[in-house]
Amino acid sequence: DAGITQSPRHKVTETGTPVTLRCHQTENHRYMYWYRQDPGHGLRLIHYSYGVKDTDKGEVSDGYSVSRSKTEDFLLTLESATSSQTSVYFCAISDYLGRMNTEAFFGQGTRLTVV
Amino acid sequence: DQQVKQNSPSLSVQEGRISILNCDYTNSMFDYFLWYKKYPAEGPTFLISISSIKDKNEDGRFTVFLNKSAKHLSLHIVPSQPGDSAVYFCAASANNQGGKLIFGQGTELSVKP
DSSP: OOOEEEEOSEEEEOTTOOEEEEEEESSOOSEEEEEEEETTTEEEEEEEEEETTEEEEOTTOTTEEEEEEETTEEEEEESSOOGGGOEEEEEEEEOOOSSSOOOOEEOOOEEEEEO | OOSEEOOOSEEEEETTSOEEEEEEEOOTTEEEEEEEEEOTTSOOEEEEEEETTOSEEEETTEEEEEETTTTEEEEEESSOOGGGOEEEEEEEEETTSTTOOEEOOOEEEEEEO
16 A cells, blocks of 8 residues: 555534645655545545645645645645535545656545534 | 546446446546545545556456547446445546546445345
């Protein structure tokens, strides 16, 4: 199994509070991704990173920010949580090589509930 | 605008029979396709993939077929086993897009003993 750890695994927070989810990898992969999973939508990309301090937006980036100060850590922040951000969040990593697609490996997920 | 679609939310199959899961896509730039399997409370796990230069890829009981002209792929599981019961997601990516995956909605497969 790919070395990916997400923390926390579960979190309940109140509307309007900031929340940070952490993804830590031990594989030294360059690419890291944050997805959310919602019923009827599958997994949707929030943000991704292609290197330290290099990030870009995905399909559903509004209300989220990310940071990557080290290769192994990718943080997802909800600046002011809303009920629509209640979801299961998955981090993924990939050793994507630029011209050749490859699979991504996923963490166990973080279940976030905004009340 | 759903670029990858799995139109069957659920599928029930008898143990030992074939399971066929389908996936359609709209973006002609997609050139790599993957299937992931997901159990409850776990992350998706990679199952099998296919490049657009092929029309079939096989790995044990799992075979993926790609029909580029129809923009359709399918996953065949033969024979199906109760342990195959899970949600299956198809995903697609385009070259030079940072390995970003676009997922379908998922199909929940139930294999009954």
